[in-house]
Every structure is written in C-alpha cells, then in structure tokens.
Amino acid sequence: MPLGIIQDNSLEHIPGTSPLNELGTQDVEVTGMEPSALKYDRTGQVILVPQPSDSPNDPLNWPRWKKEMFTAAIAFGCGAVGAVGPLPTPAIAPLAEQWGVPLQRFTLGCQGSCIASIAVGSLLCNTLAVKIGKRPIYIATSIGLMVSCFWAAEARSFGSLAAARAVQGFCMAPMEALVPASIGDIWFLHERGFRNAVFNLGVLGGINLASPIAGAVIQYGSFRIAFHAMGAAFAVQLLLTVLFMPESAYHRRVPTNLNTAVIDEKIHAEHNEVELSPSAEQDAAKSFVRELLPYDGYWDKTSFWRTLILPFTLLSSPMVSWATLLFTTCISWLVLISITLSQIFSAPPYSFSVASVGASNVSSFVATLIGTAVAGPTIDGVARLMSRKNGGIFEAEFRLPVMIAYLITAAGFFAWGESLHSEDPWPVPIIVCMGLINLGVQLGTSSVVTYVTDCHREESAEAFAVMNFVKNMFAFGLTFYCNDWIAVQGVRNCFFVIGGITVAVTLLTVPMYVYGKKARVFACRMKNT
Secondary structure, X not given: OHHHOOOOOOOOOOOOEEEOEHHHHHHHHHHOOOHHHOOEOOOOOEEOOOOOOOOOOOHHHOOHHHHHHHHHHHHHHHHHHHHHOOOOHHHHHHHHHHHOOOHHHHHHHHHHHHHHHHHHHHHHHHXXXXXXXXXXXXXXXXXXXXXXXXXXXXXXOHHHHHHHHHHHHHHHOHHHHOHHHHHHHHOOHHHHHHHHHHHHHHHHHHHHHHHHHHHHHHHHOOHHHHHHHHHHHHHHHHHHHHHHOOOOOOOOOHHHOOOOOOOOHHHHHHHHOOOOOOOHHHOOXXXXXXXXXXXOOOOOOOOHHHHHHHHXXXXXXXXXXXXXXXXXXXXXXXXXXXXXXHHHHOOOOOOOOHHHHHHOOHHHHHHHHHHHHHHHHHHHHHHHHHHHHOOOEEEHHHHHHHHHHHHHHHHHHHHHHHHHHOOOOOHHHHHHHHHHHHHHHHHXXXXXXXXXXXXXXXXXXXXXXXXXXXXXXXXXXXXXXXXXXXXXXXXXXHHHHHHHHHHHHHHOHHHHHHOHHHHHHHHHHHHHO
16 A cells, blocks of 8 residues: 555556656556657656657647647636636626626526536537547637627627627637646646646636726726627637647557556557558658648547547546546635625625726735646646655556645635625735635646546546536536525625535545545446446
8 A cells, every 4th residue: 555545456557557757667567668668758767658659740749849839828718718707797796787687697697608608518619629639629619709709798688698608608618628638638747737737827817817807997998898808818819729729639559658558459449440551650740831720630430429428427437526526616616706706895894896896806816826836846746756755656646635725725715704704804805715715726626637637648638528517517506596695694604615515525535545546447447348
C-alpha cells in the first residue's frame, strides 16, 4: 500500500499508472517497449506520457511556441465565455424591473436558458468534435457567440433576449467541455497541471472580472452596450481561433501511449479501422496556410449515436462519478452566488448600485489569479514528488492531495452566510469570504480536471462532456428557486447548507485516493467488456 493507495496488479498495465522519470525505467517493460526506445523531455529526466509519434504533424510534437499560443488562445476564449455567462447578473434585480418581469422569471429566462443550453451543447458539440475534430466546432461556435451577443444587444422583447441567451449557452459549451481534452491532445502528462489551471483561470477569471466591468457599463450606459462589447470580444476570439488553434485531434498509433490499458484484440481491431498510411510517421509538416483551413479532414468512424451516448456510460466510472459530484456542486454554488449578488447587495443594509455590485467580484478575480499561480506548480510538483517516493512510478491519485483546497471553499461559504446574516461591513463578505471561496475552487477544480484527464486520457472529451452536462443541468435547476430560497430561508441558512454539502463531498476524496487504483482497474475492465 505505497503512499496510502491500495494496489491492484490484476492488469498488466493500468490507465493512469505510468513511469514519470528515470527512476521508473526499470518498470517500463509493462508497456512492451524497450527503455532505450522511450522518448524523454529535453532534460532527459522525464519520460514523455503519452509517447509521441515521429510525425511532425502529431500535436505532441508541435514547437513550444505553437503550443503556448494555442493555450493562450484557449485562455482568451475561456475568459470571454466565462464573462458572457454572468454578464447581466450585477443588474438582474433592476433589469427584471426594467423589463417588467418577476425576478425569478427573469433569472430563469436570462440565465436559466443559457445554462440549460450549455448542458445540451456539451453533449452535441463533443459528439461532433469526436467525429470531425475540434477545430470546426471551435470556429463555428465562436461565430455563434459573436452573432448572439449582437442579437441580445438589440433584443426588443424578453422572449428575444431569452432566445439569444439560449444560443449563447449552446455556443459556450465547447470552451467548457472540449478544452481539457484539447490540453491533453498537445501537452504531456507532467505539463498538464499548469495548463489546466490556465483553463480554469480563463473561465473563472472571465466570470469574476466581467461583473465589475459589466456593472459599470450597465449603470452608466446600458446592458445593450455591454453585449455589443462582448460581441467585439468574440470577434477577437474568432480571429485567435482561426490563427492559433489548428486541429489537435490526431490518430496516433496506440502502442505509443504509456497511460493506456493493455491493447487486446478487440481494441486493436477498432484502431485498425483508422486509415493510417504506412508512411504516416514520415509525413511532411503541414504548412501554416494549410492549417488555417476550417476543416482539417479529420474523421472518426465511430457511430455518431454511440458517441452521443458514450459520455453517459462514463458515469459508471468511479472517477468520473466522483469528479462530477465535486465539479457540479462547487461550480454550481458559484453560479448561485452570481445570480443572487444583485438581490443581496442591492437591498439594505448595503444598498449597492449596479456598478458596486459588479465591483464586488474584483476580490474573486484576484483570488483566482493567486490560485492559478499556485495550482499548476502545486499539482505537478506534488505529483512529481510522490512519483519519486513511489520509485519513479506515477499514479493518477497523486493529483488528489491538492483537493484539500475545497475545504477552504467550504469555510468561505460558512463565513459568507454568517457575515451577511450579521450584516458585517462589506469588506468581510466580499474580500475575505469571496476570496476564500474562489481560491479553493480554482485549486480544487484544477486538481479534478487533471485527475480525470490522467484516468481517462482516451475518453477525456466524453468525460468532460457529461460532467458539464450534469453540472449545468444542476445549475439550471438552481435558477428555479435560488432567489426564493434566500428570500424565504435567509442567506445564513442557505449557505450553511451549501457549506455542509461542500465538506461532505470533499471528504469523498479520501476513499477516492485510497481505492483509486482499484477504481481505475474496474473502469478499464468495464470499458473492455
């Protein structure tokens, strides 16, 4: 039971278990490859997982600058998507009055329609991405986001606004569901922690930074100006996507992937259907102009309907079920806070203006930045340290110790409810409590995302599709009663319940760590039956 993980050696090779550095080279015979044939990073100390092919078109072999630009384009896109979701929230109460719509109905139509569409879009966009690659999906939805923002800006009825928000939600989905898989396409295992933290920074940073800006724009201008500005932002995102996000889906030969299970005859047969020419490894590198095409020609023969259903089958994986529970609860609580901010702070004793309600998210943005700076080095650093103590063998569960950060989030929820109930001065709930909540969420979600990617490298897109579907359907349900919940039970009781739930689900990380390897074996056997 090294480092507290119960061992399971019933499989020759287990997904999520791999040699990480030179200390583990004596154990790599489980992959069927000679140690001398393995590829290492530039230092010669870390074995590359997954092993790249010899083709210059393999995304794992892209130059460093190309990978970084791809990640930067993702970060901007995720930031813009994170911003447009809660854009109206600083002014939900006055906007509901302006449109002559009850607050709960306005929340449901303006935010609920967006959130529900993200859930549906996560599944459909993932299915299409598996079939034809991710680039066409990223480009098409960038155009959809730009158009729907201008539509929302010019909406003249509440129904039209709600419809525009529904389209926005659908087009937001790829930047939530596909990005972790894209990161796994181009970055090696030991590099993913920081890049997943950048992904979370984009989403959470956009959520937190948009509100201060949108609040001021809505108060001193109008919500129409705010949506026009977001339309311009998505025009920039479209340009970055076209220029710096080439297709990252790639048919790589299966035996080179060290963190994939043993290849039996059934799996071999499936992959033999992929049309790989004998000279695939020696293809000439694609030109920059060639990569600008919106469609790369990628095609997967897997059935569309099978791909659509596959994400739900992954809920049978203990890792995905656990991650879905944590991801759903903690992120949805942030949605609840954003939806109720205007309700809480527009009323006495705070009586904030729209701009002031928006500015309350500045501390959340700062906390997210701090969390990003800490998350990457911490998640990757802890994994490397534990791998060395484990004889150079990496276990996916080495990503989980950072999950203790979710307890920081729970403490923030308790403090948030108590401080608002006690009517403490605004710096206490806004700076201290929201800072704790967002710091813990950034650290915890980065750990969750990286862990799932390590456990389900080949199905990561499907895993995040179902995680986002469940999360957004849960958040959609919140829009039906969140405002009334606080109005009836009070903010203290509401967030004490939320804090308690967060503690309970976070403690499930302990059995997940201890039995994680057995769970991975179980999921692998289920997949191959």
